[in-house]
Amino acid sequence: xxxxxxxxxxxxxxxxxxxxxxxxxxxxxxxxxxxxxxxxxxxxxxxxxxxxxxxxxxxxxxxxxxxxxxxxxxxxxxxxxxxxxxxxxxxxxxxxxxxxxxxxxxxxxxxxxxxxxxxxxxxxxxxxxxxxxxxxxxxxxxxxxxxxxxxxxxxxxxxxxxxxxxxxxxxxxxxxxxxxxxxxxxxxxxx
Numbered sequence: 677x678x679x680x681x682x683x684x685x686x687x688x689x690x691x692x693x694x695x696x697x698x699x700x701x702x703x704x705x706x707x708x709x710x711x712x713x714x715x716x717x718x719x720x721x722x723x724x725x726x727x728x729x730x731x732x733x734x735x736x737x738x739x740x741x742x743x744x745x746x747x748x749x750x751x752x753x754x755x756x757x758x759x760x761x762x763x764x765x766x767x768x769x770x771x772x773x774x775x776x777x778x779x780x781x782x783x784x785x786x787x788x789x790x791x792x793x794x795x796x797x798x799x800x801x802x803x804x805x806x807x808x809x810x811x812x813x814x815x816x817x818x819x820x821x822x823x824x825x826x827x828x829x830x831x832x833x834x835x836x837x838x839x840x841x842x843x844x845x846x847x848x849x850x851x852x853x854x855x856x857x858x859x860x861x862x863x864x865x866x867x
Contacts, residue, residue, distance in 0.1 A: 678715055678762055680708045683724070683810070686787050693790070693850055700793040700847075704808045714808070715756045722796075722806030726766030727753020728814045729790070729851045730779045735859030737833040738852050739816065740844070741774050744829050745799070749844050751851065752831075753809065762786055767812045775831040776822030779814035782858070789813045789858070790851040811851050813858060 687705060692698035704724075713719045729751045730739040740749045752771040760766045764786045771779045783789065790811040798804040823831040834842070836852045844852070 678724075678756055678760060678766075680711075680714055683763065684708050686785075687791070687810075690788070690791065693854055696847065697791060697850065700791045700808075703793045703806075704791055704810070707808050717755055720803060720805065722793075722808055723755065724763060725753055725755055725807045725809045726760075726763035726770065726812065727751045727809055728767040728771045728779055728781075728812045729855045730771055730775075730777065730814045730816050731855050731859045732819070732833070733815050733817060733859070735856040737835050738839065738855065739771070739775060739777060739779075739821075740832060740834055740839060740848075741823065741828040742830040742832075744827055746796075749834075749839065749842055750848060751811065753811070754827075763788070763810045764812050767810075768814065771814065771816075774824050774828050776820070776824075777816045777818055779816045782813040782815060786812075790847075790854055792847045792851075794847070813855055815859065 692701050708714050714724050717723055741752050743750050752774040753767055754770040756766045768779055771777055788810040792809045794807055796805055796807055821831045836856050839852055
């Protein structure tokens with residue numbers, strides 16, 4: 677079972693890359709502190725989600741999925757499940773479910789390396805709400821992809837420049853740039 681207190685402790689020393697990430701970090705910390713159900717999909721305000729920026733070793737390319745519902749290229753990720761040990765487990769499970777790739781976390785301490793809060797549009801039976809997304813850095817040597825057709829239209833490996841060229845969201849580009857620097861430098865901890 678995921679505990680909000682542990683996440684607050686993991687995020688206490690997170691260093692944001694820019695003002696947008698700093699604002700997201702503060703929103704996430706407030707949400708974790710005040711929400712009675714931060715992982716519950718029934719929470720009308722929103723919920724904590726986990727995603728992974730998966731890079732090839734060395735940071736030469738990154739795995740993105742074309743999200744069916746949002747019609748955008750994003751890093752794999754999604755909702756926490758009750759059986760997930762932590763949000764990192766959520767992120768790695770989602771990578772496998774959405775792409776067929778088994779990713780390995782870069783930070784064994786389970787710390788997110790990027791955070792983002794973004795709105796999710798309303799759909800049948802679900803009002804507009806927020807995703808308080810914790811992003812984890814992972815690598816994968818396996819480049820064979822088997823996208824899950826119900827959730828993703830396509831999964832592909834992109835360089836940072838290619839992701840920029842397809843119009844990836846600014847927060848996704850920020851995470852890819854951070855990941856590229858960390859993986860190319862061989863960093864395994866200490867953000």
